[in-house]
Amino acid sequence: MRGWWQWLRRRSEQRALARRSIPDALWQLTLARYPFLAQRDEAALAELRRLSSLFLDSKEFSGAQGLPVSDDMAVAIAAQACLPVLRLGLRCYDSFVGIVVHPDEVRVRREFVDDDGVAHEYDDVLVGEAMEGGPVMLSWRDVSEAGESAEWGYNVVVHEFAHVLDMGDGLADGIPPLADKAERGRWQVVLTDEYEAFCARVDAGEDTLLDPYGAESPEEFFAVASEAFFVAPQHMRGEHPALYALLAGYYRQDPAVG
Numbered sequence: 337m338r339g340w341w342q343w344l345r346r347r348s349e350q351r352a353l354a355r356r357s358i359p360d361a362l363w364q365l366t367l368a369r370y371p372f373l374a375q376r377d378e379a380a381l382a383e384l385r386r387l388s389s390l391f392l393d394s395k396e397f398s399g400a401q402g403l404p405v406s407d408d409m410a411v412a413i414a415a416q417a418c419l420p421v422l423r424l425g426l427r428c429y430d431s432f433v434g435i436v437v438h439p440d441e442v443r444v445r446r447e448f449v450d451d452d453g454v455a456h457e458y459d460d461v462l463v464g465e466a467m468e469g470g471p472v473m474l475s476w477r478d479v480s481e482a483g484e485s486a487e488w489g490y491n492v493v494v495h496e497f498a499h500v501l502d503m504g505d506g507l508a509d510g511i512p513p514l515a516d517k518a519e520r521g522r523w524q525v526v527l528t529d530e531y532e533a534f535c536a537r538v539d540a541g542e543d544t545l546l547d548p549y550g551a552e553s554p555e556e557f558f559a560v561a562s563e564a565f566f567v568a569p570q571h572m573r574g575e576h577p578a579l580y581a582l583l584a585g586y587y588r589q590d591p592a593v594g
């Protein structure tokens with residue numbers, strides 16, 4: 337049965353790859369626009385291109401506020417979204433289908449009830465959002481500027497998809513699904529140490545490679561650390577060697593080496 341099942345899966349993958357193959361010129365353009373992708377070795381790039389085709393085939397893109405989502409926009413998003421799961425596989429993204437692309441950041445009205453039972457409303461500005469069960473929302477302006485913003489470790493696609501991975505065990509807590517309890521314990525120790533040290537630096541007004549927004553919570557810290565890990569890996573390894581090693585183990589990648 338297993339052999340039969342694998343054969344079926346391989347065949348459906350072959351069909352998806354044929355349906356959604358990314359033309360050479362468009363792939364080269366994507367690598368040129370997002371140099372942090374191009375820095376990977378040949379084998380990694382071939383796998384990234386394969387996963388991106390499968391991603392395009394299995395996800396549904398829609399533009400908000402009348403924004404048309406062109407092929408090159410979809411490929412740009414697919415390639416950046418597949419980077420974190422290059423070695424983990426696309427099944428990590430099985431929990432959702434929709435990707436909603438807004439032209440720019442989105443202002444949303446939030447409400448919360450405080451400890452005294454008083455309701456408050458405030459405006460929140462989003463460049464991306466990942467919700468359990470999807471969809472993933474992205475601001476195209478931020479996605480399109482990812483080539484330039486990589487220099488300061490910023491990447492909205494990696495950020496939101498790191499949240500998707502984090503929620504893979506049903507909890508957004510900065511701890512993605514891990515092999516066992518021991519690994520979970522190790523993760524907690526390193527993440528907590530790094531998070532606390534980071535919050536202290538942010539409070540002291542220091543310049544940090546990681547987005548100060550990471551001081552919001554451990555889950556935001558995991559997401560911003562993942563951004564820098566993939567788009568500014570040498571810098572990230574220099575500033576946070578222990579955190580870099582933790583992420584390299586989880587993602588099964590060493591982007592600082594290529």
Ligand SMILES: [Zn+2]
Pocket residue numbers: 495499556559
């Ligand atoms: Zn976030």
